[in-house]
């Protein structure tokens with residue numbers, strides 16, 4: 008069984024893989040770098056979303072090449088991590104949030120392959136979400152099991168007014184990557200779920216200024232539990248081939264015929 012782990016801000020190193028082999032995958036949308044590793048019955052493919060260094064900002068990430076590469080490799084399951092700001096005082100710096108819904112405000116980028124209209128009522132794979140929860144329990148890692156994610160286009164941070172409005176809408180966390188990645192995954196029929204690490208409280212909730220160096224420090228302080236959770240989830244998830252995500256993809260493709 009093949010499964011991809013998509014790493015975000017602060018998760019670039021491949022030490023949790025067994026003898027990883029670097030590979031460049033060429034797609035019609037450009038190239039992307041992945042690391043392949045075989046552990047027991049699993050082929051793990053690690054894809055650092057921003058490339059191996061954080062030189063690429065969220066809005067510059069080649070989401071299309073990343074997700075298409077997974078598709079070309081025959082991957083039907085992908086789990087990910089994203090660094091987020093929190094709008095919810097219950098979700099504190101260092102907390103993990105298994106988001107279940109998103110609002111897409113990333114209007115400065117293309118968030119589709121443009122082939123069909125997929126059903127996104129539930130944007131994340133229920134089976135992968137359930138495995139994240141199970142794995143977190145077995146590892147004694149605390150996880151907020153639900154969360155509303157607001158995706159901005161970036162690269163700038165939010166204004167105080169935006170944060171106030173987003174909070175009034177019931178948004179829990181804000182980031183710059185996830186709605187695009189989740190949508191492209193569903194458009195390819197890839198089961199996808201992501202766990203978010205809170206790296207700061209959003210502007211207007213705290214006096215502390217947003218700062219990428221601080222984000223990285225919070226990630227490095229929490230990276231071990233995050234890696235453990237991603238790795239355990241990837242190793243424990245059952246090898247299913249019947250899922251809502253695939254059904255919705257098939258229906259979308261069928262509707263275009």
Ligand SMILES: [Zn+2]
Nearest residue numbers: 132198250252
């Ligand atoms: Zn699924």
